[in-house]
Amino acid sequence: MPTPEQNLAELGLALPEVVPPLAAYVPAVRTGSYVYTSGQLPMRDGALIRTGKVGADVTADEAYECARLCALNALAAVASQAGGDLSRVARVVKAVVFVASTPDFTGQPAVANGTSELLAAVFGDAGIHARSAVGVTVLPLDSPVEVELVVELDA
Known part of the structure; x- marks a missing residue:
């Protein structure tokens, strides 16, 4: 069975450096x-890849890619607490995806699918979450x- 890092590589991705905090x-x-x-x-290389509201300045497809990159950055933060090893993830428990959108945009679930x-x-079945x-x-x-x-690590 491939490791999470191998699965990322197969997708053409790698864990980035943990994004430094913007505040306290x-x-x-x-x-x-x-x-x-x-x-x-x-964030990629210290800068947002997009800004603005979904439904106005940002398309749903662009927002999907943003959600995917947010998840990748979150995985880097998880790895920093798991000794750098995503194989320690037993289960992804929950994802919360916030979408800055226009009042008439109702496609938040499709954007969240990027995550x-x-x-x-x-992670396969262990990546299916609330x-x-x-x-x-x-x-x-x-x-x-x-x-x-929210991620659960093995013992």
Whole structure:
């Protein structure tokens, strides 16, 4: 069975460096066997890949890609609490996906699939999780998407 890192490589992806905090918090906290990530933005090389509201400045497809990158950044934060080894993930428990969108945009679940589908591809059945997809007015730095994860590690 391939490792999560091998699954990422097969998708043409690799874990990035953990995105440094933008304020007074840490990227992830481990308590017992659980890791809780802070909200992760679609940052690549220190910059947001998109800004604006989904349904106006950002298409649903672009937001899906943002959600996917947010999940990748969240996995980097998880790995930082798991000794750098995603094979220690026993289960992705929950994903919360915030989508900054116009009042008439109702496709938050499809945007959130960018996160959910990546997690399932990386972890198989252990990546299938509970989820909330929430439309909001604005996110930090005018990001279109922000993702939080709760992950259980093996003993």
